[in-house]
Amino acid sequence: GIRAIWRTLLKKTTFLHTRLTFSISIDSLSPQVVSAAKLPILNLNEFDLWKMRIEQNFFMTDYSLWEVILNGDYYVPTRIVEGVIQPVAPTTAEQKLAIKNELKARGTLLMALPDKHKLKFNSYKDAKTLMEAIKKIFRGNTELDQIHKRLQNLVNQLEIHRVSLSQEDVNLKFL
Template identity: 40%
Template sequence: MAEQDIPPPTITAMKIPIIRKGEYDIWSMRMRQYICHIDHNLWDVIVNGDLEEEPAPTGETSAPPAPKTAKQLAARRNQERVKSILLLAIPDEYLLKFHNVADTKSLWEAIKSRFGGNEESKKMQKNVLKH
């Protein structure tokens, strides 16, 4: 009888917001909402960077060492999820420029620098709109 009182879970579908030139501020708010809706821990990956510090690779290989603990596996999985979500939000013509970025925190900063503009360009846009 108690099972009948609980409503079935609802599935909500959200569309990944695609970034456009000059719309970084709105996109970043929508993207944060989207990522937090999926899993709040994913937003922490963007804010804090790598959750688990991996030791520097030794030898001739440049690939990072394979994770050994469950916490390292979860951290790497979260990094890959967030990076793929951010890459899906970038238009195709800019995708090649961001594909080789190593971690999600630096990817977010690269997107911000590419699409957000700097303070001087924002001031110039405001002045143009005033006139």
Template identity: 40%
Template sequence: MDQDSAHIVAASKVYMLKPGEFELWRMRIEQYIQMIDYALWEVIENDKATRRLEVKARSTLMMGIPNEHLLKFNSIKDAKLLLEAIEKSFGGNEATKKTQRNL
């Protein structure tokens, strides 16, 4: 049996989630994914960590924005894009900085 057919046979034995049994399912699905390809589980774990850090970065940036500008930036969900938008609005060139000071 080659590797691809082994995955097909193993895939047919995936433990199905039942209401009220999430913890048991999570433990079994984690073991199953690690069994077929440990790197795949690493992708899942890293993705969760990346999302957590993204939310933390965005939240931190939003806390530093003056209240009157929050609505303008609230729709930007990506921290890197948010920082670029903040820089574009508040950084700018010398003429923009002078205008911001005068406002």
């Protein structure tokens, strides 16, 4: 009766209050936090899809960061003191912006990696070489992919003609 109706109303108002509070707190987050929360994390078997998604993320948030990754605009001002090259703190607004963009681009790429790979890639100090290393390791070998596709087509054709192969036979033929 009445108690059941009150319990239902209480549940619904609690749900609406929780949902409204969550919505307000999400809306009040800075754009950087929201975009970081939506970063596509690299799936090791889908590099090309991830690359497209991360590009789109940079296009939507800050295109200049994608340009840093493509062009490698990272520059550390230096000076020579007693024959030794030493880094100098950036002085111009342009230098400061370039370093800021470099750090943001590199950081975004690192955040988009699965946790177990972050330490391995942290040694790359600029966004361009970091992206090149990610491509090299995760893109895969095109020739190997083509061989796999041809073998898979052959297996499919054999199945059409009712010739069965065990997975072990397929693996051995692939090798």
